[in-house]
Amino acid sequence: MTAPAVEAPPLDPRAIRADFPIFERDFNGRRLAYLDSASTSLKPRPVIEAVTDYNVRYSANVHRGIYAIGEEATAAYEEARVRIGRFLNAPDAHEVVMVRNATEAINLVAYSWGRRNIGRADTIVLTELEHHANLVPWQLLGQEKDADLEFVPFDDQGRLRLDSYEVLLRTNPKLVAFTHVSNGLGTINPAREMVRMAHEAGALVLLDGAQAAPHGPVDVRELDCDFYVFSGHKTLGPTGSGALWARREILDAMPPFMAGGEMIREVHLRRSEFNDVPWKFEAGTPDIAAAIGLGAAVEYLAAVGMDRVRDHEHALTTYALDSLRGEVPEITIHGPETAAERAGIVTFNLPGIHPHDVATLLDREAVAIRAGHHCTMPLHERLDLAATARASFNVYSDREDVDRLCSGLRRVQQVFDRPMHGSQPALAEQERREGELIAQTRN
Amino acid sequence: MDDLYRDEILEHYRRPHNFGTLPEPDAVFEGANPLCGDRITMMLGLSAAGVVEQVAFTGRGCAISQASASLLTDQVRGKTVAQLGEIGQEQVLDELGIEISPARLKCALLSLETLQGALERVPSAVQSPEALA
Numbered sequence: 032m033t034a035p036a037v038e039a040p041p042l043d044p045r046a047i048r049a050d051f052p053i054f055e056r057d058f059n060g061r062r063l064a065y066l067d068s069a070s071t072s073l074k075p076r077p078v079i080e081a082v083t084d085y086n087v088r089y090s091a092n093v094h095r096g097i098y099a100i101g102e103e104a105t106a107a108y109e110e111a112r113v114r115i116g117r118f119l120n121a122p123d124a125h126e127v128v129m130v131r132n133a134t135e136a137i138n139l140v141a142y143s144w145g146r147r148n149i150g151r152a153d154t155i156v157l158t159e160l161e162h163h164a165n166l167v168p169w170q171l172l173g174q175e176k177d178a179d180l181e182f183v184p185f186d187d188q189g190r191l192r193l194d195s196y197e198v199l200l201r202t203n204p205k206l207v208a209f210t211h212v213s214n215g216l217g218t219i220n221p222a223r224e225m226v227r228m229a230h231e232a233g234a235l236v237l238l239d240g241a242q243a244a245p246h247g248p249v250d251v252r253e254l255d256c257d258f259y260v261f262s263g264h265k266t267l268g269p270t271g272s273g274a275l276w277a278r279r280e281i282l283d284a285m286p287p288f289m290a291g292g293e294m295i296r297e298v299h300l301r302r303s304e305f306n307d308v309p310w311k312f313e314a315g316t317p318d319i320a321a322a323i324g325l326g327a328a329v330e331y332l333a334a335v336g337m338d339r340v341r342d343h344e345h346a347l348t349t350y351a352l353d354s355l356r357g358e359v360p361e362i363t364i365h366g367p368e369t370a371a372e373r374a375g376i377v378t379f380n381l382p383g384i385h386p387h388d389v390a391t392l393l394d395r396e397a398v399a400i401r402a403g404h405h406c407t408m409p410l411h412e413r414l415d416l417a418a419t420a421r422a423s424f425n426v427y428s429d430r431e432d433v434d435r436l437c438s439g440l441r442r443v444q445q446v447f448d449r450p451m452h453g454s455q456p457a458l459a460e461q462e463r464r465e466g467e468l469i470a471q472t473r474n
Numbered sequence: 475m476d477d478l479y480r481d482e483i484l485e486h487y488r489r490p491h492n493f494g495t496l497p498e499p500d501a502v503f504e505g506a507n508p509l510c511g512d513r514i515t516m517m518l519g520l521s522a523a524g525v526v527e528q529v530a531f532t533g534r535g536c537a538i539s540q541a542s543a544s545l546l547t548d549q550v551r552g553k554t555v556a557q558l559g560e561i562g563q564e565q566v567l568d569e570l571g572i573e574i575s576p577a578r579l580k581c582a583l584l585s586l587e588t589l590q591g592a593l594e595r596v597p598s599a600v601q602s603p604e605a606l607a
Contacts, residue, residue, distance in 0.1 A: 384537075385537060386536075387510055387512075387535075387536040387538070387578070387581060388479070388536045388537050388538070391478065391575075391578060402510070403509060403511065411511065417510075417511030417512065417535070418510050418512075446479050447484070447537075451484065451485060451488075
C-alpha cells in the first residue's frame with residue numbers, strides 16, 4: 032500500500048454516525064451508546080442498501096442463470112470477493128473464500144487442510160488467548176488424529192510470552208494458529224514477528240483476524256501468513272458473511288470441505304471433478320446478499336481509510352483507559368497497561384459487583400457492554416475470573432460513549448455500595464466470605 | 475432506586491442466608507450457568523424420615539443468582555423431598571419479586587436447577603423412608 036501524500040484529517044465519529052440509522056432510534060430519550068462492537072458491529076446505510084438492492088432488484092442465484100439478473104448477481108458477488116481481496120491486500124482475489132464467519136473459516140481449514148496434513152504426534156501451537164473458535168476445531172482435530180496441542184502463555188498484562196513461544200516452536204509444529212488481536216483482553220499480538228518465527232520452524236500460520244481486520248489495515252503479504260480469517264458482521268457487514276484468505280498453492284492442494292453444487296466441475300454417479308479455487312470451497316448457494324453486503328462494508332471502510340480507523344480507535348482507547356482509571360478508581364482493567372499494545376477493547380471488573388449486574392444497570396441508560404467470558408473460558412480460567420465486563424469500540428464510537436460508560440459505572444457503584452440498615456456495603460463482604468469458605472474446605 | 479436491585483435483593487446478596495457448607499451432607503450438587511460462569515453448590519442434610527433438616531449453599535455469581543439462592547434455601551427446611559420437588563419457576567420468581575428480563579432468567583433460576591439436581595441425588599433410602607419399614 033502506498034502512503035498518502037497528505038496526511039488525512041482524523042476521523043470524525045459524529046459524521047460517521049450519520050451513516051448508521053440505528054443511532055436515530057430513541058432509547059428513552061437517549062441515543063444508543065454501543066460498546067459491544069467486538070461481538071458484532073453496527074451496519075452503515077451503504078451495507079443495508081446493498082443487501083436490500085440485491086433482494087429487491089436482482090435476487091437470483093450466482094454462477095447459474097443465463098439471464099440478466101443472474102448475471103448481475105454473479106457480478107456483484109464476485110465484485111465483493113475482489114473488494115475483500117483488496118481489503119486484505121491479497122495478491123489474487125481468487126484466494127478469497129466466502130464463508131459465513133471466522134468460525135466457519137477456521138473449521139474449513141481444520142477439516143480440509145488439517146485432516147490431510149495433521150497426523151499422529153504432530154503438534155499444533157495455539158495460545159492461551161484464543162477465542163473458542165480458534166481452539167475447539169483444533170481440539171477435535173487433535174482428538175481425531177491423536178495430535179498434540181501446545182499453548183503459548185501470556186504474561187500479567189495479557190502479552191504473549193515470546194520466550195515460551197520460541198521453546199514451543201522447537202517441537203517443529205505443523206501449524207501455528209493465533210489471534211491477531213485478543214477479543215478477551217485487546218492485546219495486539221506481534222503477528223509479523225510470530226509468523227517469521229513459525230516459518231523458520233517450518234510451520235504454516237493461521238491468523239484469526241476477527242478483532243483485527245475491522246480495526247486497522249491488514250496486509251496479508253506483509254504479515255506473510257498462510258491463512259487469514261475474519262468475520263464480516265464485525266466489519267460493518269451483515270451477519271452470515273466472512274472470509275478465508277489462503278495462499279493459492281495451499282488452497283489448490285486442499286481437498287473440498289463441504290460437497291454439493293457449485294463446488295464441482297463434473298459429476299458422475301461414482302466420481303466427481305472439483306471446481307477451481309475458491310469455488311471448490313463454496314458448496315451450495317452461498318449467502319449472496321450477505322457477501323454483497325460485506326463487499327459494500329469493506330468499500331465503506333476503505334473510503335474512510337483503515338489508517339484513520341486505527342488511529343481513531345487508538346486515541347479513543349487511550350482516552351477510555353485514562354477516564355476509567357481517573358473516574359472509577361476502584362476499577363480493575365485487564366490486559367495491556369497502555370493503548371500502545373491494545374486494540375479498542377477494554378475488559379474490566381468492579382470490586383464486588385458481578386459483570387452481569389454491571390451490564391444490566393448500564394443497559395437502563397442505553398449503554399450496551401458485554402458481560403461474561405466472551406467465548407474465552409481458558410483465558411478467564413487463567414485469570415481466575417468467572418466473568419468480566421467488556422467495552423469495545425468501532426468507527427462510530429466516541430468520547431461521549433466513554434463518558435456515559437464512566438458515569439454509568441459510578442451509578443452502578445452507588446446502587447451496590449449504598450448503605451443499608453443491615454449489611455456492609457461493597458463486596459469486601461463477599462470476598463471475605465469466600466476466603467473463609469476456602470479455609471473451611473481446606474481444613 | 476432501581477427495582478431490580480431493591481434493598482431486599484441486595485441484602486441477600488451481601489449477606490446471603492444459609493451460605494456455607496455442611497460437614498456431612500446427604501446430597502450435593504453443583505449447578506453452573508455456562509454462559510456467564512455463575513456457580514452454585516447446594517448441600518442438603520435430611521432426617522431419617524426424609525425431611526430436609528439442614529441446607530447450605532456456596533457460590534459465585536451475580537446479585538440475582540445469589541439472592542435467589544439465599545431466598546430459595548430459606549424455604550427448604552422442614553420440607554420433604556417430594557414437597558421440594560414441586561417448587562416451580564413461578565414460585566422462585568415470585569419470591570424474588572422483581573421483573574426479570576429473558577437474558578437474566580437463567581441467573582434467577584440457577585438456584586432452583588441446583589436444588590433439583592441435589593434432590594435427584596438424595597439416596598433413595600432416605601427419599602422414601604416408608605420403603606424401609
